Amino acid sequence: MFTHNKALQYTVRVAEPNPVLASLLLEQFGGPDGELAAAMRYFTQGLAEDDAGRKDMLLDIATEELSHLEIIGSIVAMLNKGAKGQLAEAALEEAELYRSLTAGGNSHTQGILYGGGPALTNSSGVPWTAAYVDSRGDPTCDLRSNIAAESRAKIVYERLIAVTDDPGIKDALGFLMTREIAHQKSFEKALYSIEDNFPPGKLQGVPQFDSLYVNSSTGMGDADGPWNSGEEWERIDDVVAAGPLDGGDGNAKVQLSDAEMTAVKAMASRTSSDPSKDPLTGADLGSLQS
Amino acid sequence: MFTHNKALQYTVRVAEPNPVLASLLLEQFGGPDGELAAAMRYFTQGLAEDDAGRKDMLLDIATEELSHLEIIGSIVAMLNKGAKGQLAEAALEEAELYRSLTAGGNSHTQGILYGGGPALTNSSGVPWTAAYVDSRGDPTCDLRSNIAAESRAKIVYERLIAVTDDPGIKDALGFLMTREIAHQKSFEKALYSIEDNFPPGKLQGVPQFDSLYVNSSTGMGDADGPWNSGEEWERIDDVVAAGPLDGGDGNAKVQLSDAEMTAVKAMASRTSSDPSKDPLTGADLGSLQS
């Protein structure tokens, strides 16, 4: 069960309102790498987890991410506070309000639709979707996904820090960014505490194909590196010449029943594009008339 | 530029049609960890990449994933081929067609809407969305995202292999699963070929917070492990008692102009929920009338 204390985990000090900046910060409130995505990724994993240590860790970090969601949302609320009041009270001339709402970013929707409250959208106004949550119920996948998610969240905070000179916001974003680093370290420890974590899952790969590099893109700029060259790797450089890798003919086949075959043939005959004639077309009509 | 050869990279041999199984396999055609997601993740990264080796690798693997999209789509097409013909020609009684389309999974939509062609949806019929693509334009993030994505794709193939006993499909899925393992290895090599890849990005964390573990979830089941204990970690066990981590009061503040303050106060006064009276409510009315 969750409890809440109205003190923030980190004090939010905003120098002055700025709805445009608020709309950029939404990236970490309702964006794909934002704090809701993080909280929900770990929370859904934690609920189904039976490993005592991982379950505890996932619920610890999920809960902390909710506290971070509160911090970033509070910054957004402060940045919008002036505009919210002035729009609600129609306290400015229309033209002034109009200008204040069309100054950039996505602030117009934040004002008109959300009334200055923090909205669970990204910086373009796209509503948060659980499609961002990539929990798969296997720890050797999920921990890797968490490591990656923390690294993405870190870089987005880094970019936001680069575009604001409000010292209070910069300070709070620095805290939030750093926590992502700490979380990544925890997830790394948990992953590497699993013996045989690679390949992920239980099934081993087919030996013939698990150290093969298929050089599918050729021409200028073909390059070598430890990712495609060296003892570890076999390599195919002429993909078409190598042909289907199973040695077959590269066709797709299925065994149909007679009844199915009859229907398929009837359809084929009925819908054939006859290659032998050159028909007059709608495009021809469109050009002919001019 | 891309070219295509109509031979598949791996021959597809399907024993007999099965639209329900087809609808499960869509997970790897148009699902979040499917081949389109993979191809587009690496392709979008490759286009903006300036590092010669990584660019080549990303375009190699993106291209191969397109070939895998073709394989999985071809299996789906074969599994649906009979139903497609029979529905198009209305070759069965209505009741039989109805039964064949409502036998499970998501096959009803695959028949009615997509006419038996492979659709870019997941196994629930949810259309593929680029929200699945988490390219962020920083290699220390993107390569970690790629590693995680490959591990997820591997596990989904493993699950699909577990639910079909068609030997041709099982064989092709084993190939596809194995290629994800190989790709993960390439991305790992590329990541660790970057010096100082942790923390991701350029900015270092705030030292005070980057080795701190916040034990936010307590009660039964609290556990220790290398992810929260040991020399590396500082730790907070009583989160509320520890208070805001910056030592402040945990409030959110902003400096409003006088005009803004006037509007905010007017709004607050106008919309106050007066705590001192106990009003009759709509719910009271709804109960009173009975």
Added chain:
Amino acid sequence: MFTHNKALQYTVRVAEPNPVLASLLLEQFGGPDGELAAAMRYFTQGLAEDDAGRKDMLLDIATEELSHLEIIGSIVAMLNKGAKGQLAEAALEEAELYRSLTAGGNSHTQGILYGGGPALTNSSGVPWTAAYVDSRGDPTCDLRSNIAAESRAKIVYERLIAVTDDPGIKDALGFLMTREIAHQKSFEKALYSIEDNFPPGKLQGVPQFDSLYVNSSTGMGDADGPWNSGEEWERIDDVVAAGPLDGGDGNAKVQLSDAEMTAVKAMASRTSSDPSKDPLTGADLGSLQS
């Protein structure tokens, strides 16, 4: 800031696994009226709220809804626990696993994609979206939205109770349903504690139009009731005869500049569908050839 205790707010006792039922219960985990939607609705409102009483209430209830999200998610996890293990270990024959995953509802995606963990989707597998959250930053709207949302959540729980006879699940769902009733009562009290809460917002309506009923749908079944008849209402029964309600000509007009007018006329002339001739069409070609 949030904290978590690993004891649930209500003990979850599930009689036996049932992935199909699990997929139905997802409606209250990741569906539009589910617990995440509730928590996020109140949380986003609470962050921007300045009224002390409402802010406290919103954060109280938001936090409790997170505890409810945990309860419903735990039920789902228990219902899926057997299938999760058996799929991960490939512990059954393929045909048996296949049958277990295609037994109804949306359980196939829950197994293949989410590995038996609770997923933030509704019972059709549609990912949760913040489009479900209708916070607008005005308490006379938001409290009404909350009242409505609680009533919807109540009815969905009522339906789920009606379809399961597992006593432990029924009991927990009864608890969750009842809490929605209590929350609705709180929101009602807060709404009616605002003086002049109707019409919502600050601006009064135009007197001429705020007690007018427009009888737009006529024919059999036209009916009277206090919603369209009585002293309170003026009424228009013949909508077309009444004409535009402002007394104007019902056209849409704009004043274009000369340059704009020139462009608009050029476009109109270039793209005119000439009504005076009867052209041969693509459809004609398609029929003619037969």
Added chain:
Amino acid sequence: MFTHNKALQYTVRVAEPNPVLASLLLEQFGGPDGELAAAMRYFTQGLAEDDAGRKDMLLDIATEELSHLEIIGSIVAMLNKGAKGQLAEAALEEAELYRSLTAGGNSHTQGILYGGGPALTNSSGVPWTAAYVDSRGDPTCDLRSNIAAESRAKIVYERLIAVTDDPGIKDALGFLMTREIAHQKSFEKALYSIEDNFPPGKLQGVPQFDSLYVNSSTGMGDADGPWNSGEEWERIDDVVAAGPLDGGDGNAKVQLSDAEMTAVKAMASRTSSDPSKDPLTGADLGSLQS
């Protein structure tokens, strides 16, 4: 069946083109509280409704909302009319057209993609989704949802009125806003004409929990009001100390079969994160190399 008369229900008089303002107004064309959402909410309810009075009312108002969709769409079309013609004819220099399309709001997409026609998106360009429609097939829910929806639509119109000084647009928006007030009154009458409309649905709540207030958020700012205090309410102030509200242990449990238990244990053993060792991790590698 529907019929249409090409006179608008309210005459639209736009002073001059302004694509940026047009993009803001889209909020009420294709946004979550816009006229399509309203029309579809009432229409879907009306189709399944058996109560003669409510069915008539729902179809009346659904139809009127379609007429309002036409009004707001016509305003948008007038505001875009100049830009539409000039872009179609390439009637301005490139740099001028570029400036006209990047002047703010979402006007760039409205020009490039939609060619100046009214698009069913909100003011951020997010396509309308039926996820906005919260019809649930129960009148004690649906009427509350309608009341809430009307109040939200009213406030969005109020905000749009505050940001434009075009007298014709202001006048038409005032009409549309006022109609939402009238509709809200109708829905209120219909709701309170149902005896026993609270709690919504048929099932009563569990008496022990339906007047309980759970004070989940504590610390500074805890407040009392009729929503959590007074004779009506029981109250829990120390949530964790109160423990699981059913008096149980707060754990989630399920009875697995032996075969299920075997698989679950095998998975647990295979994927255990061993808490006793401190492994070298990928993050360590990333730092070590520097």
Added chain:
Amino acid sequence: MFTHNKALQYTVRVAEPNPVLASLLLEQFGGPDGELAAAMRYFTQGLAEDDAGRKDMLLDIATEELSHLEIIGSIVAMLNKGAKGQLAEAALEEAELYRSLTAGGNSHTQGILYGGGPALTNSSGVPWTAAYVDSRGDPTCDLRSNIAAESRAKIVYERLIAVTDDPGIKDALGFLMTREIAHQKSFEKALYSIEDNFPPGKLQGVPQFDSLYVNSSTGMGDADGPWNSGEEWERIDDVVAAGPLDGGDGNAKVQLSDAEMTAVKAMASRTSSDPSKDPLTGADLGSLQS
């Protein structure tokens, strides 16, 4: 302005309830080719249209499609009517209701979430989205899109007719299917009444490239037809050998300022994946430990 008459445009006679069939029919209520998509496609075009004939036609057909939306929605409501009542009143044993809701298709969500009312989703429960509406504000595009949309709607009706033997439903679907044919004919006439409707829009193509066929897919199954062969076409058969079609080097280039170049180089150096060393990776660690 719209008006409504409660008589349907076509009488709906349903033999007996069948929620599974109802869920299939949703394809034409809230699916991509359903009646809402049709109505909104033509309505949004009609609002911005200045050509008198086309505007009238678009509004005629948009209005008729709304009447068809009503017909298909009424069929769905009738098919769900029994289940709706029984679920609302909990009139059956739990196990019976459970079975009735998990009998196939998407009927479980239709019952639990939508309470048996027609929902604006497709047959998989995916909410309708305005992303289905492809109005572009140019008649030579929009009319082609309308022709295509009518043809798709026709085929989906044809498939639905093939799977039901309820004579009343079959009859109504036959009517609806036929109307799509009639609408397609109208749109064809309007398109071909525009002189010079091909190429669409105003700008002519570059002569060098507008009759060129690029044979990008080779290998077995290469075929000739009037779409790639004959006098009309020039053709490239070896795409790579032909090289970039502008005769350039096929690279992407941009002129950066000195400051930009400095930053780009710093980033490249900092994030280089050094191809000369073969690093130990996370995957190596995961395998090494076993």
Added chain:
Amino acid sequence: MFTHNKALQYTVRVAEPNPVLASLLLEQFGGPDGELAAAMRYFTQGLAEDDAGRKDMLLDIATEELSHLEIIGSIVAMLNKGAKGQLAEAALEEAELYRSLTAGGNSHTQGILYGGGPALTNSSGVPWTAAYVDSRGDPTCDLRSNIAAESRAKIVYERLIAVTDDPGIKDALGFLMTREIAHQKSFEKALYSIEDNFPPGKLQGVPQFDSLYVNSSTGMGDADGPWNSGEEWERIDDVVAAGPLDGGDGNAKVQLSDAEMTAVKAMASRTSSDPSKDPLTGADLGSLQS
């Protein structure tokens, strides 16, 4: 199988960086008529196609569209290249970076979230969705959809050409636009090579209704043209007077079982909105208190 050559199909020469223009061009990268949508439309059709000529053509054009996706993505990458480096290195003062990211269009999200890489979104930042792909598995529909899609893509390129004066970009966009014209011609040839392609599909329409024009929108602006007048058409001008077109009563009916009827009646009685009384409502309470 696909292969790739790192030379572009058309050389990309960008004069100078411009992230705002980049965000507009995304319309053809990840927008509804963009190159990914085109490639996936033809690719999914090609996989399920049995007609040899069409299959070859679909795979040819799908592959070429991937090459075009690469071209447009490369232009976007070039336009963002400077901003990408400067943001990654924090090479400018915060205020300068902030200004550069909020200069218009959707460039703020492209910088903050995507780091300057080309993102699969449209020009408003809406992620690409497979809902844009309207493949239906019937060639008489799919080819019409392809013709329409090519015409839409052509017009969007035409608009983009109109808003940029960078000669290299203009040239490349002209190439891409022209290829859409060529593709449309191929699809036209393939469609009209099918005998009896109208009506699409197999089933003929009901003769009574396939040449009927329903004049649903009347009043000022009613117009005649070959789409609704002439020998080919029958016509209904007074829709309501004409009544239900099947000659029935226009009601929706279903035969319920006794048990179903009992439940439906119980529900109706329980939830009746009694038209005979005028209840006090929540809105009344909200107004009364003032």
